[in-house]
Each structure stands twice: as C-alpha cells, then as structure tokens.
Amino acid sequence: MFSDHDIARNACQLYGGQANLGYDWWWHSFTGTNAQTGEKKAFFIEYFVCNPAGGKEVPVFEPKPSYMMVKVGSWGEDHAQLHRFFGWKKIKVNRSAPYKLRADDCFATEGHICGSVNISESDANAHPEWMSDAGSMSWDLRIKKVIPFNVGYGAGKIFRTLQIFEMFWHAEGMKSLYKGEVIWNGVKYNVRPSDCYGYQDKNWGKDFTTPWLWLSSCNLTSEITGKKLKNSVFDIGGGKPKAGPITLKGKLLSAFYYEGQHYEFNFSKLWTFVRTKFNFHETDDEVIWHVEQKTWRNKMVTDIRCYKKDMLLVRYQAPNGLKRHTRLWNGGNGTGTVSLYRDGKLIDRVHAENIGCEYGEYDRNTPY
Numbered sequence: 001m002f003s004d005h006d007i008a009r010n011a012c013q014l015y016g017g018q019a020n021l022g023y024d025w026w027w028h029s030f031t032g033t034n035a036q037t038g039e040k041k042a043f044f045i046e047y048f049v050c051n052p053a054g055g056k057e058v059p060v061f062e063p064k065p066s067y068m069m070v071k072v073g074s075w076g077e078d079h080a081q082l083h084r085f086f087g088w089k090k091i092k093v094n095r096s097a098p099y100k101l102r103a104d105d106c107f108a109t110e111g112h113i114c115g116s117v118n119i120s121e122s123d124a125n126a127h128p129e130w131m132s133d134a135g136s137m138s139w140d141l142r143i144k145k146v147i148p149f150n151v152g153y154g155a156g157k158i159f160r161t162l163q164i165f166e167m168f169w170h171a172e173g174m175k176s177l178y179k180g181e182v183i184w185n186g187v188k189y190n191v192r193p194s195d196c197y198g199y200q201d202k203n204w205g206k207d208f209t210t211p212w213l214w215l216s217s218c219n220l221t222s223e224i225t226g227k228k229l230k231n232s233v234f235d236i237g238g239g240k241p242k243a244g245p246i247t248l249k250g251k252l253l254s255a256f257y258y259e260g261q262h263y264e265f266n267f268s269k270l271w272t273f274v275r276t277k278f279n280f281h282e283t284d285d286e287v288i289w290h291v292e293q294k295t296w297r298n299k300m301v302t303d304i305r306c307y308k309k310d311m312l313l314v315r316y317q318a319p320n321g322l323k324r325h326t327r328l329w330n331g332g333n334g335t336g337t338v339s340l341y342r343d344g345k346l347i348d349r350v351h352a353e354n355i356g357c358e359y360g361e362y363d364r365n366t367p368y
Contacts, residue, residue, distance in 0.1 A: 002255045002264050004150045007110060008157070009170035011097040013204040014052050017163055021064075021319045023050040024204035026101070026108055028143070029332055029356050030178045030196040032189030041189055042332035042354065043182055045115075045139060046071040047101055047108045050319050055088020061129040064321045070106045072117050072137045074184055075332040079312050083132035084117040110172075114140040131315035131323075141180035141191060145173030145200060147218075149235045149255045154268040166242040167209045169253065173200030175218040175233040197354040201235075207318055208325060211239040213252065213278065214358040215289060215304055215334070223337070223349040231259050234338055234352070236291060236302065238267075252276050254293055256300055256340060258348070263340060265293035265300060272296065280359045287311065287329050289336075289359065297343055304336035306357050314358075328360030 013024050025048040032041050051066040059067035068091045073081040086103040094100035101108045106115030116138035124134040149171035159165065176198035182189045197219045218233035238252040254265040267274050278291040291302040311331035317323050334355030340347045 001262055002150050002152070002266070003147055003257060003262065005145070005148050005172065006150050006170070007097045007099075007172060009150075009155055009160070010110065010172045010202060011099045012049070012093050012095050012101070013160060013168070014049060015095070018204070018206060019051070020053040021051065022163075022204065022206050023048065023319050024202065025049070026099070026200070026202045028113060028141075028176075028178075028198070028200050030141075030176070030191055030198040031332075031354055032182050032191045033195070035188040035190050040195075041184070042075045043137075043139075043184070043189070044071075044073055044075075044332065045113060047106070047113075048316075049091070049093070049101075050317075052088050055091075057089045058087040059085035060087070061317070062321060065317050065319065068101075068103050070103070070115055070117055072115075072139070073133075073135075073312065074137075075310050075312065077309055078185075079310060080133040080135045081131075081312055081314060082117045082119050082135050082137060083130050084119070085130065110145070111143050112141070113143065131317070135185050136183075137185070138183045139180065141178050141182075143173065143198070143200065144177040144193070145175075146177060147175040147233055147257050148172050149174040149201075149253075151253050152266060152268060154253075163206070164243050165205060166207050167203060167205040169201065169203050169237055171199075171201035171216075171235055173198065174216065174235045174255070174257070176200045199356055207242075207320065208316065209239045209241065210325070210360070210362040211280070212325065212328060212358060212360045213237065213239045213280070213289070213291075215291070215302060215355060217334070217352040217355040219352065219354040220338075221351045223351050229259060229350065231257075232350075233257050234300075234302075250276060250278070252278060252291065252293065254291075254300065256338065258340060263298050263300060265295060265298070282308075285309070287331075287357075287359065289357065299341040301339040301341075302336065304334050304352070304355055304357055306331040306334035306355070324362040325360045326363040329358060331355075331357045
C-alpha cells in the first residue's frame with residue numbers, strides 16, 4: 001500500500017551516473033506560531049545536494065554545479081528564500097538508510113533537522129550565483145513521520161539502481177509532526193505537532209520535470225459533516241515523467257489517505273486504469289490548479305488557489321548547470337477543496353488549508 005514506510009528511498013541516491021550528473025534533496029515544510037503574537041507562519045527547509053563526483057573544498061557553480069545547498073525560507077507577504085552552500089569535501093553523508101547529512105551546523109536525519117542560514121543584503125547582491133534573498137533563519141526540530149506516500153515499484157530498488165527515470169519522488173512523511181523552534185529574521189516561532197501541518201518528501205534524479213506540479217495538505221475539514229479530518233492527508237505530484245528517451249505526458253502520482261482509507265491514482269499501476277486531466281492558470285493576483293483523476297472505481301477532483309503575494313518564484317540550478325525553471329511558483333498557504341467519489345457517489349467534499357503548492361514549466365527561451 002502507499003502508506004508503507006520505506007526509509008531506504010530516503011537514503012542518498014547519488015551513486016553511479018547520478019554521482020556525475022544528479023541531484024538529491026530532502027524537503028520539509030510546516031507551520032509555526034509566533035511566540036509573542038500567536039501569528040501563524042509557514043516555513044520550508046531543504047537539504048539539496050548535487051554532482052558529488054566533481055566536489056571540491058568550496059562549492060562549484062559553473063560550468064556544472066557541485067555542492068550542498070541548504071535552502072530555507074518562509075511564505076507570506078514577507079516571503080523569501082535563503083541559500084547557504086558547502087563544497088562536497090565539507091559534507092558528511094551516510095549513504096545507507098537511515099540517512100544522515102551534515103555540513104557545519106546544518107544537520108538532517110529521519111527524526112531531527114537543525115541548522116542556520118544568514119545572508120546579508122550586500123552578499124545577496126554580490127553573489128547572483130547563490131540565487132538567494134537576504135535574511136536569516138535558524139531551526140532545531142524533531143520529526144515524527146506519520147503517513148507516507150510510497151509510490152510503489154516506480155521508485156523501487158531496481159528502478160533506483162538502474163536510474164531509469166529522470167526524476168524520482170518519495171514522500172516518507174506525507175503527514176509529519178514537527179516539534180521545536182524556528183528563528184526567522186530574529187523572531188521566534190514555536191512549532192507544535194498539533195498545528196504544524198507538516199510534510200516531508202524527497203526528489204532525486206538527473207534533471208527536473210516540466211511541467212512540475214505539487215499539491216499537498218493535512219489540514220483538512222469535511223464540508224459535509226464540519227468535522228476536522230485528523231487522520232487524513234492528500235498528496236499530488238508529477239507532470240511529465242521521462243524514462244530514458246520516453247516522455248510520459250500529463251502523468252501525476254496522487255494519494256488521499258482519508259480517515260484510514262486508501263485512495264490512490266498512480267499512473268504506474270496500469271491495472272487501475274488511471275486517467276488524469278489537470279490545468280494551471282494565473283490571474284493578476286492568484287495562481288489556480290484544477291486536477292481530475294479517475295480509476296475504475298474512484299475519482300478525485302482537486303481545486304486549489306494561492307495568492308501570488310504569499311508565494312515565491314523558487315530558484316534551482318539543474319545538475320547540468322542550467323536554470324530553466326524561471327517561473328516555478330511555490331507556496332505553503334494554498335486553500336481549496338478536494339472531492340472524493342467511489343462508484344459515482346460522493347464520499348466527501350473536503351476543505352483544505354495550509355496547502356503546499358507548486359507549478360512551473362521550463363522557460364522556452366533557455367537552451368537545452
């Protein structure tokens with residue numbers, strides 16, 4: 001089942017060809033509470049590594065990157081992304097499961113993450129290769145991963161070893177409980193399991209997908225009964241997977257763990273006959289997603305929106321050195337509905353908040 005944990009997929013995958021041309025990252029997102037005012041604020045923390053075979057004492061940016069990037073930030077009207085870099089010879093990585101990653105005070109394991117990033121305005125301006133805003137953030141958090149999204153054999157051992165797909169995905173903590181604190185630009189935020197709405201996943205491979213879509217939330221309320229769904233979470237990701245020379249258009253991997261019941265829409269499980277339609281568009285103020293998925297018996301319709309003022313155009317450098325995602329919208333304050341059907345009958349219409357949301361397509365003006 002998709003709710004089976006598998007920490008082997010969370011181990012560092014940069015071996016073989018992916019050591020020379022590959023990336024791997026561990027993503028965390030959650031909500032904290034201002035210790036003074038009680039205001040809620042959504043944060044993200046990512047440990048991103050690429051191309052260890054070319055590693056040196058200092059981070060390498062051109063022509064082909066080789067570094068660890070600690071990417072952190074917050075969504076909201078004061079949104080920012082902050083990047084700190086390390087050369088590979090400054091990084092310690094446990095290659096087996098459970099994973100362990102350390103560079104200076106930045107540390108990550110299955111159950112604990114901590115670190116700090118501090119970027120001055122002058123350094124951000126002087127180093128465009130850092131792709132960073134100015135600001136500071138430190139964190140010390142314990143993690144309990146409650147419900148995973150295991151996508152099945154597509155990211156299984158054989159496929160990982162052969163490195164068939166251009167981009168792999170595993171969500172060991174589709175619903176995660178975080179506990180600890182974040183200091184954001186000098187302001188303390190407490191992170192509590194009861195209202196952190198936490199999420200952890202990882203991606204790895206040789207390049208990024210385009211289009212790139214992600215939607216997930218565990219802050220869910222039934223619009224039919226009005227009750228909080230405390231044992232539920234949904235997760236949608238993908239776009240256009242590539243396996244060698246073969247491109248699979250319009251494919252998404254999705255799961256809805258609804259109060260203990262499994263509803264999965266996974267194109268790689270051919271026997272379920274998954275059909276998917278999705279679209280994305282922008283208004284002056286918002287970005288909007290619509291996703292429809294069906295199997296033989298089940299159907300899920302997802303409608304999400306997020307204000308642009310709360311979002312980032314998130315920045316990455318691919319392992320080949322290019323920056324083709326120049327308009328990759330990324331947010332953590334999305335809202336919307338998910339309607340779930342079985343055999344044509346509505347099971348529930350669910351209101352979702354604190355939605356992690358992302359969409360982007362390659363800039364066609366950037367060369368391959």
